[in-house]
Amino acid sequence: MWAYTARRILYAVPIAIGVTVICFGLxxxxxxxxxxMLLPPDASQADIEFLKKLYGFDQPxxxxxxxxxxxxxxxxxxxxxxxxxxxxxxVSRALSNTVIIxxxxxxxxxxxxxxxxxxxxxxxxxxxxxxxxGISVVGVxxxxxxxxxxxxxxxxxxxxxxxxxxxxxxxxxDFTLASWSQVKYAILPTITLSMVPxxxxxxxTRAAVAEVLAHDFVQTLxxxxxxxxxxxxxxxxxxLPQILAVMGLQFGYLVGGSILIExxxxxxxxxxxxxxxxxxxxxxxLQGAILILAxxxxxxxxxxxLLQTAVDPRIKRA
Amino acid sequence: MTDLTxxxxxxxxxxxxxxxxxxxxxATVAHRLRYDYVTLFFALVIVLIVLAAICAPLLAPFxxxxxxxxxxxxxxxxxxxxxxxxxxxxxxxxxxxxGGRMSLLMGLVPVVTATxxxxxxxxxxxFLGGRVNMLIMRTVDIFYAFPSVLLAVAISGTxxxxxxxxxxxxxxxxxxxxxxxxxxxxxxxxxxxxxxxARASGAPTASIVLHHxxxxxxxxxxxxxxxxxxVAILLAxxxxxxxxxxxxxxxxxxxxxxxxRQAIYVQPYVCALPGLAIFITSLSFNLVSDGLRQxxxxxx
Numbered sequence: 001m002w003a004y005t006a007r008r009i010l011y012a013v014p015i016a017i018g019v020t021v022i023c024f025g026l027x028x029x030x031x032x033x034x035x036x037m038l039l040p041p042d043a044s045q046a047d048i049e050f051l052k053k054l055y056g057f058d059q060p061x062x063x064x065x066x067x068x069x070x071x072x073x074x075x076x077x078x079x080x081x082x083x084x085x086x087x088x089x090x091v092s093r094a095l096s097n098t099v100i101i102x103x104x105x106x107x108x109x110x111x112x113x114x115x116x117x118x119x120x121x122x123x124x125x126x127x128x129x130x131x132x133x134g135i136s137v138v139g140v141x142x143x144x145x146x147x148x149x150x151x152x153x154x155x156x157x158x159x160x161x162x163x164x165x166x167x168x169x170x171x172x173x174d175f176t177l178a179s180w181s182q183v184k185y186a187i188l189p190t191i192t193l194s195m196v197p198x199x200x201x202x203x204x205t206r207a208a209v210a211e212v213l214a215h216d217f218v219q220t221l222x223x224x225x226x227x228x229x230x231x232x233x234x235x236x237x238x239x240l241p242q243i244l245a246v247m248g249l250q251f252g253y254l255v256g257g258s259i260l261i262e263x264x265x266x267x268x269x270x271x272x273x274x275x276x277x278x279x280x281x282x283x284x285x286l287q288g289a290i291l292i293l294a295x296x297x298x299x300x301x302x303x304x305x306l307l308q309t310a311v312d313p314r315i316k317r318a
Numbered sequence: 319m320t321d322l323t324x325x326x327x328x329x330x331x332x333x334x335x336x337x338x339x340x341x342x343x344x345a346t347v348a349h350r351l352r353y354d355y356v357t358l359f360f361a362l363v364i365v366l367i368v369l370a371a372i373c374a375p376l377l378a379p380f381x382x383x384x385x386x387x388x389x390x391x392x393x394x395x396x397x398x399x400x401x402x403x404x405x406x407x408x409x410x411x412x413x414x415x416x417g418g419r420m421s422l423l424m425g426l427v428p429v430v431t432a433t434x435x436x437x438x439x440x441x442x443x444x445f446l447g448g449r450v451n452m453l454i455m456r457t458v459d460i461f462y463a464f465p466s467v468l469l470a471v472a473i474s475g476t477x478x479x480x481x482x483x484x485x486x487x488x489x490x491x492x493x494x495x496x497x498x499x500x501x502x503x504x505x506x507x508x509x510x511x512x513x514x515x516a517r518a519s520g521a522p523t524a525s526i527v528l529h530h531x532x533x534x535x536x537x538x539x540x541x542x543x544x545x546x547x548x549v550a551i552l553l554a555x556x557x558x559x560x561x562x563x564x565x566x567x568x569x570x571x572x573x574x575x576x577x578x579r580q581a582i583y584v585q586p587y588v589c590a591l592p593g594l595a596i597f598i599t600s601l602s603f604n605l606v607s608d609g610l611r612q613x614x615x616x617x618x
Contacts, residue, residue, distance in 0.1 A: 018460030023472075030476040137608070141601040143552050145559055146575060146593025153586040256465035260556050264579070275560055278475040290464075290472045298463045 005306055012302045016295060020072065023291040024065050030283055040081050072291065078284035082276075087288035091270060095255075095292065097167065098262070098269030101186055102254035105193035110247050113198050117205025117243075118236060124210055132202060139199020145260040148192040152264075155188060162188055165266040189265040193258060197250035204246045208239035241312035248304035255300070256293045350613040357609025360602040367599055371418035378412035382569045394587055402588040404574065405581050406567075410588060413569040414595055420481075420570035421599065424554030424563060425547055428485055432492035433543040439493070440500025441535060445508055445527060455501060461494040470553055474562045484563040488553060492546055499542045503535040541611045548603040555596045571596045 035052050043051075052058055059067075071077075077087035113136075120132035156164035167185050212218070212235040221231045259271035266272060270289050277285040341349060351357060370377055379398065385406040392403045401410040443454040461469065474487035507513060508531065516526050555572030557563035564570035566577070574592040582589045 014456065015460055015463050018457070019463050022460065022464075026472060026476045029473065031478060137604055138601065141548055141552075141597065141604045143555060143575075143593055143596045143600065145556060146590070146596060149575070149579060149582060149593060150590055153582055153590060157583055157586050253465045257467035259467060259471055260559060263560065274471060274475070278471070278560060278562065281478075283476065286472070286475055290468060293468055294464050297465055297468075301463075 001309065004309060008302065008305055008309075012298055016298050019294045019298060020069055020291065021065065023287055023294065024068050026287050026290065027283060077288035077291070080285045081282045082280050082285070087284050088292075090273060090285060091289050091292050094268060094270045094273040094289075095296075097267060098255055098258055098271060101189045101193055101261075101267060101269065102251055102258060104186060104190040105254055106197055106247060106251040108190060109194040109197035109201055109250070110243075112194075113201035113205055114243065117202040118209050118232065120202075120206045121209035121213060121235075122232060129206075132206065136199040136202040136206075139195050139202070142195055144192050144195050145264055147195055148188065148261055148264040151188050151192060164188075165264075167266075167268055185267075189261055189267050192265075193254055193261050197247070197254065200250060201243065201246055205239070205243050208242045209235055212236075212238045241308050244311070245304050245308045248300060248307070252297045252300035252304070256297045347613045351609065354609050354613065357606055357613075360605040360609075363598065363602040364606060367418055367602070368422060370415050371422055374416045374419060378409075378415045380409035380412045382408060382412040382416040383567055384408060392588075393585055401591060402585060404578055404588070410591060413574060414571070414591060417569040417571045417574060417592065417595065418599070420558075420564050420568060421551055421555060421572070421596065424481070424484060424488065424558075424570075425551035425599075425603075428488035428492055428554075429543055429546050429550050431485075431489045432496050432546075433539060435489070436493040436496030437500045437535070437539050440497040440502075440539075441504045441527065441531065443497070444501040444504025444535075445523075445531060447505070447508075451501070454497065458494040458497050461490075462498075466491050466549070466553065467556065470557060471560065471562070474557055475560075479562045479565060481564050484554065484557050487557070487562075488550055491553070492550065495546070496539060496543060500535055500539050503538045504531055507531050507534045537614055541607070541614055544607040544610055545604070548600040548607065551596065551600050551603065 035048055039047060039051060075088050077091070079085065080087055080090055083090065116132045116135070120129040123129050152164045155162040163185050167182075218231060218235060221234055226234075255270075257271075258269060259274050261267070262269045262271035263275040270293055273285065274289050276282070277289065385408055386403070389403050390405060394402045401414065404410055404413065439454055439458075443451040464472065470487045470491050473490055474483045477483040477487070513526060513530050516530055521529075554563055555570070555575070558570050558572030559576040561576065564573050566573060571592040575589075575596070578585075578589040578592065
């Protein structure tokens, strides 16, 4: 177990380094001179020269990468061209907002998917199974940015019960889940964001529970006279680690992939920050946000993997 | 006379005995698909969408680019505009028909390109093994550290908008997963006895790969690629929605959804139409891909 943990963490290191290489390379993907990308268009020649020296753009690329990595490791991801604030501060402020709706979405998706997926697995091939399978296909096929717009049309335009966009008058400062006047802003983004994980978790729950139910020991449970509910409880407990792992990965995907939903709801998270950065070509913010999101995703995968191994001792990792 | 009838009767009985009809692989697949009505129905939907996109100039009642200040944001069924008009007074139906072209193009081209490139990389990695495998697959692992939306946005966001950049970004997003599928399949096949036998009988590497490996790798890669088409369509429309894909005024479902978003308080139903088109297309590709996977699964 500990050996596996150590190996798994070690394995994540080269991936994290690879992620930094890609994020570093992004600046070179952008058309034009990387220096001009990092400065506002009205920067003076002296400023450009200064930055060139500072960031070492006159040196070979590996040296530049190393310098960039050192700065990033010490928390200096550059300065936003738009707000002139440090990128790290901008991204971490936004990240907490993204986590709020991602966590809400994945929990909502899990509770629904768990109940429906288990029911479908118990009644494999019956109408209820078909309905659940249908819902999960719809969940993964629906363009969630469109679903967000449809929800706005229904709940904000037609019914007028929920706010369409934003995060309330105070923005993200002192956002609490305790007051309805703030929570109501998070409802539609959370529901919209939960659609894809709903479909995926439901599908894996159905598959995992159905697989366990096909085992011989289930027959034994029935033979010794357990009620069907008790049998199902055994099956679910066996399938749960796998389902929780899928849920964890989906959370990672949501945090990294919420850009479209946050843009629609102007929810001030990392996704919204990214889409603003794209519109204004704010390359430092773009680079910093992508770096942090990808590293979060690597960390989530690592934690999920380790937790799954800890929870389910049957998994023997090679 | 009687004897003859009797004889022929016996003969027919003999012939009618449960003859085992052995079908080939593709015949089995076709047979399974014939009775899979859901898959057939949605395959028909895809055919119709593709036909509509190809025959757009014949089908569209109006010029999709012709603007009109008078007829801006008209509701569904307003005069000749069957599905209403958009924020610049352009006919929605015509734009939706033409928009299918871009969405299908942006959905299919990256998947096909990535299937070829990723498949090749995967077969090379799987067949050669060793350091080459290590190099290719560890690089693939790094790309897996990005959620697909984030990777697509990262690449096309820094390179700037435009269709070409969008296509490149999406292709890069799909190469790693396809490479992984091809590598897994190749590694499995490579160690089977018949490949060993081919090598022992002196077959050159190229012909082993072409005749023995590729045939066994294509099916899983193809099935997986088909499931990516729906993802590609969703992602491509998403990029356009962010202003990173197709550029205005070209009709594209994602872009239409984005520009019409401002008008949801005026014409909510018209604004929902492009997304509905994306939804139907992506749903159809998803269900057909599911059907194909089931039909092509040899283990059933």
